[in-house]
């Protein structure tokens with residue numbers, strides 16, 4: 452959790468949670484920016500990356516992204532970026548509301564299975 456941008460030094464990135472989402476939060480050019488934490492390459496944790504020369508580098512294989520737009524330099528795609536609002540020193544990240552869980556056949560099967568992994572003989 453980050454309560455104010457003063458907790459994250461300029462040109463640093465960290466990981467925060469919002470609901471079931473992990474977010475890479477960076478402090479870049481005086482503002483807080485938020486990206487999906489999962490690198491599009493193989494899911495590397497962008498919040499554990501580093502910002503060098505104005506680019507956020509994934510810690511796993513070194514793919515690069517703009518810390519605020521999420522665009523990969525030289526490409527049309529990148530990682531999802533979220534709106535960020537700073538209000539009275541607090542940080543708010545704009546995410547779509549999560550859909551409620553819909554029961555599936557797997558849920559029903561799990562409810563019907565015996566609790567013990569070793570059935571009695």
Ligand code: FES
Pocket residue numbers: 490491492493494495509510511512513514
């Ligand atoms: S997972 Fe990010 S570069 Fe491979």
